[in-house]
Amino acid sequence: MEQSVKPVSSLPLNPHIAALPPYNAGMNIAMARTLSGRHDIARLASNENPDGCSPAVMAALASSSFEPWRYADPACAALRAALGEKLAVDPDLIVAGNGSEEMIAAISRAVLVPGVSVVTTVPSFGLHEIEPLAAGANVVKIPMTAEMGFDLAALEEAIAAGPRLVFISSPWNPVGPGLDGPSLQRLIDAVRPGTLFALDEAYFEFADPGAPDGIQVLRGSGIDHVVLRTFSKAYGLAGLRVGYAVCSGLELARVIAAAKTPFNVNAAAQTAAIAALADESWMEASAARVRAERLRTGAALAGLGFRVAQSQTNFLFFDCKGDSSSLAAGLLKQGIIVKAWRETGYEHYLRVTIGLPADNDRLIAALQELVAR
Numbered sequence: 001m002e003q004s005v006k007p008v009s010s011l012p013l014n015p016h017i018a019a020l021p022p023y024n025a026g027m028n029i030a031m032a033r034t035l036s037g038r039h040d041i042a043r044l045a046s047n048e049n050p051d052g053c054s055p056a057v058m059a060a061l062a063s064s065s066f067e068p069w070r071y072a073d074p075a076c077a078a079l080r081a082a083l084g085e086k087l088a089v090d091p092d093l094i095v096a097g098n099g100s101e102e103m104i105a106a107i108s109r110a111v112l113v114p115g116v117s118v119v120t121t122v123p124s125f126g127l128h129e130i131e132p133l134a135a136g137a138n139v140v141k142i143p144m145t146a147e148m149g150f151d152l153a154a155l156e157e158a159i160a161a162g163p164r165l166v167f168i169s170s171p172w173n174p175v176g177p178g179l180d181g182p183s184l185q186r187l188i189d190a191v192r193p194g195t196l197f198a199l200d201e202a203y204f205e206f207a208d209p210g211a212p213d214g215i216q217v218l219r220g221s222g223i224d225h226v227v228l229r230t231f232s233k234a235y236g237l238a239g240l241r242v243g244y245a246v247c248s249g250l251e252l253a254r255v256i257a258a259a260k261t262p263f264n265v266n267a268a269a270q271t272a273a274i275a276a277l278a279d280e281s282w283m284e285a286s287a288a289r290v291r292a293e294r295l296r297t298g299a300a301l302a303g304l305g306f307r308v309a310q311s312q313t314n315f316l317f318f319d320c321k322g323d324s325s326s327l328a329a330g331l332l333k334q335g336i337i338v339k340a341w342r343e344t345g346y347e348h349y350l351r352v353t354i355g356l357p358a359d360n361d362r363l364i365a366a367l368q369e370l371v372a373r
Contacts (some may be wrong), residue, residue, distance in 0.1 A: 016136045023126045038335035042085040045339040050355045053236030054282040060275035067118030072267035079270050082277050093247045095257045099262045100243030105131045109259035112137045116164035123346050128167035148309035159190040166169035174351045181212045183348040197225040203313040205234035205287050235276040242269040290314045294354045300364045314354045324350040334366045
C-alpha cells in the first residue's frame with residue numbers, strides 16, 4: 001500500500017538554513033553513464049587528481065596498523081604532529097577536519113553571529129557563502145574583474161570596512177588565479193582588528209614555483225588569521241575527506257576545534273594523510289604533470305576562441321560565450337563531465353578539471369566539434 005504524502009509541516013525551521021542556496025557538487029559517474037549512454041566517462045568536473053594517490057597510501061590502508069573497528073583519534077594527534085613538522089608550525093595551532101569544508105563550517109560557527117558581515121569573492125567557492133549564511137551573517141561578494149582576476153581595490157575597501165570574517169581562496173576556486181606576494185600583502189594590510197582573515201589554499205600545491213606560501217606570509221602579519229589546506233586535491237584523497245586549518249593563535253584554534261564534531265576525521269583518512277605526507281615526492285611529481293597539462297590544455301582552449309582565465313590550480317575556467325549548461329550537456333553526450341557555472345551573472349562560464357592527457361585530448365576534440373557546429 002502506498003503511503004500518502006504528508007502535507008507541508010508547520011514546524012518552525014531555522015530561516016538561515018531554510019533559505020540556503022544549494023551547493024553545486026557536480027555529477028557523479030553513475031548518473032553520467034545513465035545520461036550519456038556511455039561507459040568511458042572522462043571525469044573533469046570535481047578537480048580530483050587524475051593520478052590518483054600515492055602507492056604509500058594504499059599500502060598503509062592495507063596494512064595491519066589500520067583497524068577500522070577502532071575509533072579514530074578525535075584529536076588527530078599523529079596527523080597534526082606530522083603536519084607541524086612539515087610546516088614548521090606548533091601542532092596545537094592546527095585543527096584537522098573532515099575535508100577543509102568542515103573547517104569552513106567550523107570557522108563560521110566559531111566567529112559569526114547573526115547580522116555580522118562576511119566578505120568573499122564572486123564567482124565563489126559555494127561554502128564560503130553558504131556557511132556564513134547558515135550562521136545568519138550578511139555576505140558581501142566582490143566580483144572578479146573583466147580580465148577574470150581579483151579586484152584588489154574593491155577587496156581592500158570591503159576588508160577595511162571591518163567585516164567579522166574574510167574568505168579568500170588563493171589559488172582561486174572556481175576562477176584559477178592566485179594572489180602574488182604584493183597582492184596578498186595589500187589585502188593583509190587592509191585587515192582591521194576584529195576581522196578574521198581566512199585564506200583558503202586548497203589548491204596551493206598546484207601553484208607555479210615562487211607563489212607565496214600563505215602560512216609563512218601570515219605568520220608574521222600580526223592579524224588574526226586561518227590558512228586552510230586539504231589532502232583532497234594534490235594528494236588525491238578526495239574520497240577520504242581530510243583537510244586542516246592553521247590558526248594564528250591557540251585560543252582561535254581551540255574555539256574552531258570546539259565547533260567541529262567529535263571523531264570528525266575517520267581512521268582511514270588519518271592513516272592515509274600521514275602516509276601521503278611521508279611521500280611528498282609523489283605529490284610533487286603529480287602536481288608538476290598537472291601544471292604541464294594545464295598549460296597545454298589552456299593554450300588549446302584559447303586556440304578554439306575561448307577566453308580562459310589564468311590558472312594556478314588543477315582546473316581551467318573559461319568564457320564559452322553562451323549558455324554553459326548547453327555546452328556541458330553537449331560534452332556529456334560524448335562522455336565528458338564538466339561543471340557549468342550557475343552563479344547569477346556567470347552562467348556563460350565553464351570549469352573543467354585537468355585530467356590525464358588522453359582525457360584532455362578528448363575534451364579538446366569534443367569542444368572543437370561543438371564549436372564548429
